[in-house]
Amino acid sequence: MTNIPIEEQTFFGHPKALFILFFTEMWERFSFYGMKALLIFYLTKYHLFSDDTGNLLIGSYAALVYAVPVIGGFIADKYLGFRKAIVFGGIMLVLGHLGMAYEGNAATQSITGEITRDNLALQVFYFSLAMIILGVGFLKANISSLVGELYSVGDKRRDSGFTLFYMGINLGSFLATIVCVWLGESYGWSYGFGAAGVGMFFGLVTFISGKKFLMGKGESTNQPFLEKRSFGLKNEWLIYIVSVLSTLLFWQMVQNHDAVSIALQVAGGVSFLYIVYYAVTKLDGKAREQLIALTILIVFTIVFWALFEQAYTSMNLFADRILDRHIFGFEISAGQFLSFNALFIILLAPVFAWLWVKLGKYNPNTAVKFALALALVGLGFGALVMGINLSGVGKVAAFWLILAYFLHTCGELSLSPVGLSAVTKLSPVKIVGFMMGVWFLATASSEFIASLLANIASVDTSNGLAPDLNVAKESYLKLFEYLFYTGIGFGAVLLALSPVIKKLMHGVDKELNN
Ligand code: GLN
Numbered sequence: 001m002t003n004i005p006i007e008e009q010t011f012f013g014h015p016k017a018l019f020i021l022f023f024t025e026m027w028e029r030f031s032f033y034g035m036k037a038l039l040i041f042y043l044t045k046y047h048l049f050s051d052d053t054g055n056l057l058i059g060s061y062a063a064l065v066y067a068v069p070v071i072g073g074f075i076a077d078k079y080l081g082f083r084k085a086i087v088f089g090g091i092m093l094v095l096g097h098l099g100m101a102y103e104g105n106a107a108t109q110s111i112t113g114e115i116t117r118d119n120l121a122l123q124v125f126y127f128s129l130a131m132i133i134l135g136v137g138f139l140k141a142n143i144s145s146l147v148g149e150l151y152s153v154g155d156k157r158r159d160s161g162f163t164l165f166y167m168g169i170n171l172g173s174f175l176a177t178i179v180c181v182w183l184g185e186s187y188g189w190s191y192g193f194g195a196a197g198v199g200m201f202f203g204l205v206t207f208i209s210g211k212k213f214l215m216g217k218g219e220s221t222n223q224p225f226l227e228k229r230s231f232g233l234k235n236e237w238l239i240y241i242v243s244v245l246s247t248l249l250f251w252q253m254v255q256n257h258d259a260v261s262i263a264l265q266v267a268g269g270v271s272f273l274y275i276v277y278y279a280v281t282k283l284d285g286k287a288r289e290q291l292i293a294l295t296i297l298i299v300f301t302i303v304f305w306a307l308f309e310q311a312y313t314s315m316n317l318f319a320d321r322i323l324d325r326h327i328f329g330f331e332i333s334a335g336q337f338l339s340f341n342a343l344f345i346i347l348l349a350p351v352f353a354w355l356w357v358k359l360g361k362y363n364p365n366t367a368v369k370f371a372l373a374l375a376l377v378g379l380g381f382g383a384l385v386m387g388i389n390l391s392g393v394g395k396v397a398a399f400w401l402i403l404a405y406f407l408h409t410c411g412e413l414s415l416s417p418v419g420l421s422a423v424t425k426l427s428p429v430k431i432v433g434f435m436m437g438v439w440f441l442a443t444a445s446s447e448f449i450a451s452l453l454a455n456i457a458s459v460d461t462s463n464g465l466a467p468d469l470n471v472a473k474e475s476y477l478k479l480f481e482y483l484f485y486t487g488i489g490f491g492a493v494l495l496a497l498s499p500v501i502k503k504l505m506h507g508v509d510k511e512l513n514n
Contacts, residue, residue: 014161015150017217020210022168025143027203028090029172031097032136033342034180034196036062037335040316042189044464047122048107048115051458055313059451060260061129062309064250066444067267068137073145073437076138079239081220082146082433083211088240089138090204092247096131097197099124101190109462130250134243141436146218148424148432159421163353166417167346172199174342181335264445271438278431286506287428293367293504294426294435296497297419298442300370303490304415305446306453307377307483308408311338313454315401318384318476321459321466324395332398340402344409352413366422366505367498369414371491376411378487380404381480388477393470425508456482 009016036058043054076085104121147165151158176196184192220226226236233241253259275295279288319325320334356363364372380403387400419439427435457479459472466472 017213024203024207026168026172027199029169030176031196031200033173034176037177037181037338038184038192055451055454056257059448060257062447063444064133065136066440069141069440070437072137073141073433076142077433082142082218085138085142089135092131093135093200096128099128101194103189127251129254130247133250145433145436149217162417162421163349167349170342170345174339177339289504290426293501301442302446305443306449309450314457340405365502367501371494373411373415375491376407378484380407381484384480
């Protein structure tokens with residue numbers, strides 16, 4: 001083995017670098033999802049936020065977390081290169097997650113209902129979120145783009161590379177939703193959040209120590225700019241400094257839902273105009289149409305993730321309040337139910353990847369797969385509606401939430417890994433990083449919309465608890481019914497549009513799924 005040059009060394013038939021990225025992203029997602037699974041409970045039970053304010057805070061945070069990758073992707077494309085951006089993002093993430101471990105004092109509620117909160121602890125918490133936002137912004141889209149860079153054009157291993165990478169994401173999420181939720185609920189919030197930080201530290205070490213396997217991939221294409229000095233400092237350092245200073249802005253924004261809403265609209269509008277400008281002035285024929293196809297597909301992902309992301313707000317609270325959480329005599333905590341999504345991904349990702357290949361010429365095109373995904377996420381809510389209707393006056397059986405996660409996962413597998421791969425194939429090479437950022441910007445809007453949707457099911461709480469089971473059930477029923485119809489409806493619309501989108505993709509799509 002030792003005589004084979006690194007560039008030719010493979011593992012499971014893939015470049016070794018894929019596994020460096022796999023484990024880095026595994027740990028990054030461990031920290032991300034470990035924290036996210038605890039978040040709604042931390043807000044509603046520890047800081048005694050109402051459902052509404054808890055949902056909206058998660059919406060603002062998650063929207064920013066997925067919006068900033070557009071800027072992170074752009075900076076990596078133009079200046080830093082993917083590798084340096086990932087290292088910088090990783091450092092910010094370790095700091096942010098460790099900051100979350102400071103919990104301060106629990107809020108108290110007086111008999112008259114007045115709530116006293118530890119404001120210092122809350123400000124530390126918001127600032128930690130700001131660091132995580134910046135960290136994900138530099139890491140998330142760029143690590144996905146770097147996976148794409150490991151394969152040359154037409155390399156048939158690209159899709160299976162993304163499938164493996166996606167399993168890494170979910171291995172991290174699976175471990176996190178078991179371990180961090182357990183630590184957080186049994187020993188205290190700071191243990192759960194702290195564990196997330198330690199996980200991210202492992203991720204950073206993995207990435208830095210695996211540098212040689214990247215073989216110069218992901219390096220800056222604009223080294224002279226980085227070396228050049230402005231204001232007496234190397235431009236590279238200026239980028240880091242300005243980025244760190246931007247945490248001050250995110251720190252304030254995360255506390256202001258309206259500001260996030262405006263920022264999303266501006267970012268969405270500007271990105272859209274840039275895509276149009278690029279398509280009109282720099283591209284023609286096939287490349288232009290492929291970019292248009294990708295943009296249409298990305299718009300539909302907004303609906304998918306807005307429904308899917310209920311997992312961390314309304315579905316998580318539903319599991320806590322309404323679900324009989326006993327399985328085979330064991331009681332599972334609400335946040336741990338999220339691990340079913342990750343577990344199903346790990347089990348089913350290879351099955352789906354195999355299925356697409358097996359279907360050969362009957363393999364549905366990407367637009368049809370996305371339509372299927374929308375229908376499946378809708379059906380997942382259908383399962384919850386059925387579970388609630390069958391539960392009488394008692395709690396809902398755990399089976400229905402597990403079935404919902406199963407259907408949501410099948411939807412995710414028809415959209416997410418396929419979509420990541422599509423971004424790297426349908427975008428012009430020069431703007432892959434940016435388009436990957438736009439892919440995540442769509443999720444950002446979804447997260448924001450998801451929090452507004454989750455509020456449909458908000459119930460009045462006292463000391464962090466929902467007092468009446470049946471009143472709570474009614475509000476979840478209303479939300480889930482609505483989401484069921486939304487998923488099915490948008491799925492049907494996309495299915496109707498799919499022949500047009502297929503044409504615009506010019507067969508790249510077929511190449512994708514082999
Ligand atoms: N669960 C996936 C991840 O964390 C997809 C997230 C997304 O694109 N919304 O990477």
